[in-house]
Amino acid sequence: MSLLSVDLLDSFFKKEKETALFGRWIRLADITPVILKHEKNTSVKQIGFSEQQRPIYSIQLGTGKKKILIWSQMHGNESTGTKVIFDLLNTLTQSEAPCIQQILTTCTLQIIPMLNPDGAEVYTRVNSKKVDLNRDAVERSAIESRILRNALDTFQPDFSFNLHDQRTIFGVEGTTKPATISFLAPSEDVDRALTAGRIQTMNIIVAMNNLLQQVIPNGVGRYTDEFYPTATGDNFQKLGYNTVLIEAGHYPNDYEREMTRKYHFFALLQGIYHIAMNDDYTSYKRYFDIPNNVKNFYDVVHRYPNQTKNCVAYQYEEKIIKNKLVFDLQKVMEKQIENPLSHNEIVFDS
Ligand SMILES: [Zn+2]
Structure with missing residues (x-):
């Protein structure tokens, strides 16, 4: 296990937080100038257009063999992951710290910072045709679902991060804390089998949880692994693509999710660093030590x-x-x- 130091993560966040983005309602117009800023250091592509013809971008960087796909805001009103993605991009392109160089030489990252720009525009979970993209992985009736699936098929990542927000009702079972960050290693079948791929996904979550327990003790929850036959993560995992679900939740007095953003950034960078530094992802048992996410707030x-x-x-x-x-x-x-x-x-x- 290779854990980053909290002091180092703190200094990255202070220095590289993307100040153009703040609060909960993040739209395409907010991120477009920030994406263009990254054109000089990364490979920015338009990978398609939403139902209402808004562009969907991907940003690629790093030169390594391990491929990591990250997407956010497939639910239009869940923007914390998008803010985190740009904090991460600033860190990866600006910092000369050895851990960052290690990531960039070991990994290639492809990042889709807003999969559902139409939903983001009007602050809805669904897309403009009222499709929940996270329940459309099999049918792929929405253009946005096909764009994501195409990115998966062509990039063929070793690990993916699927970034969401959860409501303030969620807490950590057995504690009086809200679930500030929650994780899931999705099941591939109704029996919730511990497949080799799912175990690898759990291994990454264990590393992220070990980091987070230092800064938000008891503030991390584990989602039910009931199999959702049409959900994105479950289907990607079933196809053999390890997919980590991260749900950004409530932190005390932080309805803008700016503190949650910070801890989410810590967790994501830790997860990526863990992938970069290790080749054996078979240790998973401590995944089940993470308490359940419960609706209790x-x-x-x-x-x-x-x-x-x-x-x-x-x-x-x-x-x-x-x-x-x-x-x-x-x-x-x-x-x-x-x-x-x-x-x-x-x-x-x-
Ligand atoms: Zn969501």
Whole structure:
């Protein structure tokens, strides 16, 4: 296991964070100038157009034998991974640190920073034809699904990273912490068999989790490995392409996901470095030490001591109103319940 130092990761993030990108609503117009900036140090290509004719880009760098494919924002309203990709690109192209040079000489990275630009434009999970791209891996009814599959077939990566965001409702089982980062090594079949490929995917996750436990102890969850027959990761894994799912989640008081962005960046760079430095990816058992991701959090809870009156819980609904992203509080539960977990709690006197 080759772990990067937290101090080094901190210094990379401070220096190379892409300041042009901030917050939750990231659209094609936000990333286009940043992509063009990278044209001088990387190979930038348009690999197709979305249903509404927005360009989809890939960015390639590195000269090594190990091939790594990374894509983000296949769900248009899940942008943390996109921010992380550009923090990573700045680091890979600017830093002369030995670990970065090691990555660039051992690996070739192909990065698709926004697979669903139409969904990103209007802040929806689905594409403009209401297709959930992460449930379209078999049928491939959407142009965007075919573009991703074509990238997979032509690049033939050794490892892939599929970057998503999860809602604030997710916590880490057995703790009182939100799931700031969650992982999954997807199953290839309904029996959730531990295939050689899946074990390799787990091995990368173990390395990322070991790093994260130093900075967000108990803040990492593991997704259910129930087989989803139409999901992207499950199908890519089944085709023999090891695919790590990363879900960016909530960090206390961080609804813009800028702290989560930092830890996501730490995890992704650690995962890539681990791939670069190792040739044996067979150790996996500590993957199952990562606690389950559970739905156990509310955004806001109003409650009374000793359950004297009903406890009322609220969840933010994210909406675009007058061209702004608004967090709109919706009541979702009212009952007698002891100490529900919430990101914001108000306890009334009686
Ligand atoms: Zn998603």
